[in-house]
Amino acid sequence: MGNNFSQSNVPQYLDIQSLRSAFTKAGDVAKGCRFAAVIRPNGDKILNLIPRDLIYMCESVEFPGRGFDVTQIRYWGAGQVFPNNTLYETSNMSFICRQDSVERAFFDNWMDIINPTTSFTFEYPENYYATIQIYHLSEVGGPVDPSTRQPSYQGIYGWSLYKAWPTLIAPQQVTWADQDILRLQVTLTYKYWDRPDYNP
């Protein structure tokens, strides 16, 4: 059994204690429900547009991905690929809607600044860009703030998405057969992201 396979590089002595230790020393498992997303305005036209409490209504967001556009080369035998450009996907966010329609109105207003329906001319992008900051939070809070007596949130990782603006407000289906909270799906594009607070 297994006589045709060299055993020299097979990982040995894998045990449950080491597995537990591996989790413990890196802060245990990360959870996708611990996050916060903030939209910070850059452009003049949206400076006073963003609701201050929008952070609480952001029900879901995507930690951003990154990919490469590649050039395929084949010299002989199998081909291989080489990177030639970085690619970023759009960012999808979901917001809980309140009865004052604050969330819907904010994104409608943002879209109207980009391309007002009164003229259908476009605004210069520098005037409506925003930065989206996405934080992954720890499972347990940090030290208690003496003034508020609340534990501070500890970000364990984070991204800043630059030159962001909405490309799509998804239609919201409503029906009498549904008592669920109304949600708003928004797709935003951006130029690139980085990790300004990351210290490797």
Added chain:
Amino acid sequence: MPAARYYFPLVQDQTQGSWMNISAFAPSSATVALTVSLFIPGAISGSNLTFTSRHEYSETKVTKAAVDAASGITGVGFGAAQAVGQMAFGSTLNPKVEVLYRDTDLRTFEFVYIMSPASRQEQTMIQNIIQSLRMYAAPTLSGSAYSDPRQGYIGTDAQAQYLGINSSYLFDSPNEFVIDFYYYDENGALAVNKNIPYIGRCVLEGIEVMYNPNGEWSTFSDGSPIATQLHLAFREMRVIDGKNIANGY
């Protein structure tokens, strides 16, 4: 007065990346009249950065040349010899076709830039770049002469003015251009990129501006187009020979 310098996008000078400088010179002058710095077009802009050297050869029948030279009557000697060969031996002369170098084309370079301004300042810069390049690539009436494009036919009334002291029969030649490629080296300093060949002094023989490169006409609130495509076609003024190539051209 220092030469005008325009660049796009505006952030490019202050951060990173590679771009090309297009400098305009009056004919035979070494003084820069204008510099335009643009990004090196990439795939999204639909332009290839291609250097092509094309050498022309012509087919030459070596036997024909030899027989013609021996007969002293070009064109008749070879035909006569061929006829004699066919009659006497039932065969024909081998023309011994070879190729001989004849000429080398002047190199041409085409660049296509799609520029979409993010601010009013960038739009102004695009307008400056396009107007300057068009102006420096065009011939100019000598002296103070001016031709009004809206006038059409000269007409008898305007003959005196058109043929008078302020008119000119001559055009000043368009400017010439030098193109250099730059990048930031490991020390963050600007440097000429020697990893691609140099381009010799050029004329700008074609300039095409498209204001709806996506097929749709849309504008900002000030009427400026949301995107502008600039197509530049340069032709080098001298043949690049082997010594030039050894020196990096």
